[in-house]
Amino acid sequence: MNDLLSTLNERQREAVAATEGPLLILAGAGSGKTRVITVRIAYLIAERGVAPHNILAVTFTNKAAQEMRERVTKLIGGQKLSSAPLVSTFHSLCVRMLRRDIEKLEEGYTRSFTIYDQDDSVRVVKSCIKDLGYDDQRLAPRQTQGAISHAKNSGLDADSYAARVEAHDEKRAAIARVFKLYEERLVNNNALDFDDLLIKAVRLLRKREDVRAYYNERFRYILVDEYQDTNSLQFALIHFLTERQQNVCVVGDESQSIYRWRGADISNILNFEQHYPEARVIKLEQNYRSTQTILDAADAVIKHNTERKDKTLWTANPAGSPVRYYQAADAEGEARFVAAKIEEHRRADPTLRAAVLYRTNAQSRLFEEALRRAGIAYNIVGGFSFYERAEVRDIVSYLKLALNPHDSVALLRVVNTPTRGLGKQTLDDLYARAKDYGVSLWEAVGIVTTQGEGFSPRAVSALKKFQSIIEGLVARAQKESASEVVKAAILDTGYADALKAENSEEAESRLENLQELVNAAVDYDAEEGGGLRDFIDAAALVSDTDQYQMDAPVTLMTMHSAKGLEFPLVFIVGMEDGLFPHSRAAAEQAEMEEERRLAYVAITRAERFLYVTHAMRRRVYGEELASEPSQFLNEMPLELLEDLSRGASWLSFARNSSATEARHTARVLRGETSKQERRYGGKTYDSVDSIAEFFRQRGDQISRNAAAAKQSAQPDAPRQQPPPARTKATTRAGGAASSSTSSGGDFVPGTHVKHPKYGRGLVLRREGAGDSAKLTVSFPGFGQKKLVEKYAGLEKA
DNA sequence: GAACTTGCTGAATTG
DNA sequence: CAGCAAGTTC
Numbered sequence: 001m002n003d004l005l006s007t008l009n010e011r012q013r014e015a016v017a018a019t020e021g022p023l024l025i026l027a028g029a030g031s032g033k034t035r036v037i038t039v040r041i042a043y044l045i046a047e048r049g050v051a052p053h054n055i056l057a058v059t060f061t062n063k064a065a066q067e068m069r070e071r072v073t074k075l076i077g078g079q080k081l082s083s084a085p086l087v088s089t090f091h092s093l094c095v096r097m098l099r100r101d102i103e104k105l106e107e108g109y110t111r112s113f114t115i116y117d118q119d120d121s122v123r124v125v126k127s128c129i130k131d132l133g134y135d136d137q138r139l140a141p142r143q144t145q146g147a148i149s150h151a152k153n154s155g156l157d158a159d160s161y162a163a164r165v166e167a168h169d170e171k172r173a174a175i176a177r178v179f180k181l182y183e184e185r186l187v188n189n190n191a192l193d194f195d196d197l198l199i200k201a202v203r204l205l206r207k208r209e210d211v212r213a214y215y216n217e218r219f220r221y222i223l224v225d226e227y228q229d230t231n232s233l234q235f236a237l238i239h240f241l242t243e244r245q246q247n248v249c250v251v252g253d254e255s256q257s258i259y260r261w262r263g264a265d266i267s268n269i270l271n272f273e274q275h276y277p278e279a280r281v282i283k284l285e286q287n288y289r290s291t292q293t294i295l296d297a298a299d300a301v302i303k304h305n306t307e308r309k310d311k312t313l314w315t316a317n318p319a320g321s322p323v324r325y326y327q328a329a330d331a332e333g334e335a336r337f338v339a340a341k342i343e344e345h346r347r348a349d350p351t352l353r354a355a356v357l358y359r360t361n362a363q364s365r366l367f368e369e370a371l372r373r374a375g376i377a378y379n380i381v382g383g384f385s386f387y388e389r390a391e392v393r394d395i396v397s398y399l400k401l402a403l404n405p406h407d408s409v410a411l412l413r414v415v416n417t418p419t420r421g422l423g424k425q426t427l428d429d430l431y432a433r434a435k436d437y438g439v440s441l442w443e444a445v446g447i448v449t450t451q452g453e454g455f456s457p458r459a460v461s462a463l464k465k466f467q468s469i470i471e472g473l474v475a476r477a478q479k480e481s482a483s484e485v486v487k488a489a490i491l492d493t494g495y496a497d498a499l500k501a502e503n504s505e506e507a508e509s510r511l512e513n514l515q516e517l518v519n520a521a522v523d524y525d526a527e528e529g530g531g532l533r534d535f536i537d538a539a540a541l542v543s544d545t546d547q548y549q550m551d552a553p554v555t556l557m558t559m560h561s562a563k564g565l566e567f568p569l570v571f572i573v574g575m576e577d578g579l580f581p582h583s584r585a586a587a588e589q590a591e592m593e594e595e596r597r598l599a600y601v602a603i604t605r606a607e608r609f610l611y612v613t614h615a616m617r618r619r620v621y622g623e624e625l626a627s628e629p630s631q632f633l634n635e636m637p638l639e640l641l642e643d644l645s646r647g648a649s650w651l652s653f654a655r656n657s658s659a660t661e662a663r664h665t666a667r668v669l670r671g672e673t674s675k676q677e678r679r680y681g682g683k684t685y686d687s688v689d690s691i692a693e694f695f696r697q698r699g700d701q702i703s704r705n706a707a708a709a710k711q712s713a714q715p716d717a718p719r720q721q722p723p724p725a726r727t728k729a730t731t732r733a734g735g736a737a738s739s740s741t742s743s744g745g746d747f748v749p750g751t752h753v754k755h756p757k758y759g760r761g762l763v764l765r766r767e768g769a770g771d772s773a774k775l776t777v778s779f780p781g782f783g784q785k786k787l788v789e790k791y792a793g794l795e796k797a
Numbered sequence: 798g799a800a801c802t803t804g805c806t807g808a809a810t811t812g
Numbered sequence: 813c814a815g816c817a818a819g820t821t822c
Contacts, residue, residue: 423798622813
């Protein structure tokens with residue numbers, strides 16, 4: 001079967017053929033990573049005679065898993081296989097393991113456990129905060145859930161978290177108590193949150209030799225995709241699974257690590273060779289995806305990061321067209337521009353797929369509107385997914401109860417939906433009773449319906465009604481197919497009737513969504529046939545990125561969601577300081593580097609055409625704010641950019657010599673000059689000559705200042721002060737008023753200054769005079785800011 | 798007990 | 813600006 005390998009280059013072939021022992025594939029963007037993985041699986045089966053069910057491939061999203069499955073099937077051709085390789089996400093792999101063996105953990109969980117998504121977790125956290133008597137203003141449920149999740153991901157349980165709380169830190173002490181109660185409640189509800197899926201699976205492997213042996217025997221060849229995004233739990237999981245055999249192949253690219261904030265540990269990939277001393281390393285450095293120009297832009301940006309493995313991506317592709325740049329007056333104008341350009345491109349080539357990539361989901365709305373107005377069909381990833389719609393969640397809650405009636409979150413959600421006369425008072429009483437007896441809400445329902453417990457006859461009969469509905473569903477779940485139970489959950493509960501009675505358009509569309517849910521279940525029955533249990537598990541584990549449709553002409557999504565995808569035409573929008581890079585990242589170097597990797601990911605999605613845009617004004621929180629171009633624009637070689645803006649733009653400004661020097665100066669300040677020198681199209685930028693020229697022009701004083709600045713960039717120099725607690729995404733138009741220290745005229749270009757928010761900076765430019773004098777100041781790490789001298793509160797540094 | 802109104806606060810990225 | 817929670821009214 002030589003034709004399997006014939007489509008691959010030499011490195012790729014090596015990566016496929018090195019089947020035995022640990023292997024690290026460092027796969028640069030667009031280097032044919034997925035092809036290598038899929039061919040490798042096919043090769044293992046066809047050439048090495050490995051039984052398919054002995055192969056495990058792990059991905060992060062269902063979409064990636066599904067694509068991989070399809071491609072393997074295609075590669076193997078018509079061959080009938082005795083079994084199939086398991087291609088799964090980390091989370092569904094864990095669910096599989098736990099559904100089989102969770103009882104062996106002896107932590108009180110049974111195999112019919114429920115999975116809580118983030119929304120469910122927050123609800124539980126909220127109830128814990130309330131019941132502990134904390135103020136949910138001071139202890140925001142969302143934040144608290146985030147803190148708990150973060151702790152769990154770093155391997156802490158409630159007790160070890162509590163032990164680490166400093167004596168005086170009341171807030172964290174409160175979180176620790178919430179954490180403890182939260183964990184108890186999950187056990188009581190027989191529920192696991194997303195983090196638990198990994199935690200319990202790892203614990204199971206650690207604790208039980210027999211389980212470990214079973215999986216080591218089963219999975220003889222393991223592949224892990226996007227290895228740079230694995231966290232310590234995922235690492236531990238892989239570690240246990242490869243305990244006996246070391247046939248583990250991990251594929252990743254540390255330049256595309258963008259989930260550090262979620263606990264991804266980049267050292268997993270950086271130290272792979274230490275973890276597996278026998279490891280072989282193969283680098284895939286030829287990019288097949290993008291034009292030379294796009295690759296140059298990406299490369300120039302990522303080179304500003306200090307923390308990276310050395311790897312040079314190259315391509316045999318043509319230079320292609322320049323990166324198109326557009327500065328819009330406001331966010332609406334930016335959206336109009338994008339819509340117009342998409343139309344233009346698609347008129348020339350109707351098959352051209354486009355993506356609009358933004359930093360935050362909130363940015364999507366304007367693009368949706370503009371595209372709709374332009375009559376362009378689009379697909380949106382993220383935001384409200386199908387399974388997040390209230391009506392779908394309601395029905396899913398009924399189904400969850402059918403499988404695990406002790407799930408109190410699900411119970412509370414639907415006990416009075418549709419309304420059946422169970423108001424706040426009754427539920428509070430029920431809740432109190434459950435707490436008194438130390439039982440689940442479902443058991444409390446049972447007690448009240450048999451003993452009365454002093455509840456009003458009306459309440460008792462309503463509860464009885466609810467009870468019989470759930471019992472009916474429980475019975476059905478045991479013998480009927482998923483779609484049958486889904487239908488029952490919509491009809492027998494009175495849910496559909498209540499919607500019909502509303503007789504509104506809104507209700508009509510909800511009914512349609514529920515019909516969709518039924519369709520999904522019917523499909524599931526036909527394809528997987530795993531029953532309601534598996535259907536609900538799958539529904540709980542769908543992710544935003546799973547919504548991506550490969551054939552959609554236009555896709556709107558975050559840059560995060562775009563990882564792993566490619567498009568001939570890409571728009572990176574909202575390239576503004578504070579938005580991208582995000583203001584929350586500005587305080588820490590490591591976070592800034594992650595933002596930069598995100599920029600790298602976004603740029604390298606583009607195959608042929610790349611547009612970068614930003615707006616001068618944007619509404620944030622309903623407030624009009626002025627914004628500056630992103631420093632990432634500044635980090636692209638300006639020669640590669642073509643300015644499509646109307647009138648003067650930041651780019652035209654940057655291209656005149658003084659601004660170019662400003663760029664150099666900013667780099668000098670960050671001590672970054674020596675490594676950055678590089679040639680683009682025969683022209684040099686960042687040349688030592690022009691920096692020298694710059695200093696000659698500015699005179700001796702500046703050279704001295706620059707030298708001082710360079711010193712302050714040393715590691716032992718005092719760190720710049722942290723930003724204020726609430727940094728707005730952009731600087732307020734008109735400037736923040738504060739004490740005016742200046743007597744005017746002090747801050748000529750070249751002066752080093754100190755700003756209350758941004759720390760040290762260098763004045764690049766001065767416009768106007770007197771009270772209206774405006775300064776352009778470059779702050780290392782914050783980019784350039786335009787400040788009104790009078791209000792800026794600047795001091796000489 | 799349910800529908801409506803006001804007022805407040807908060808959104809970075811995700812399985 | 814928008815979504816949600818508490819308060820207000822029927």
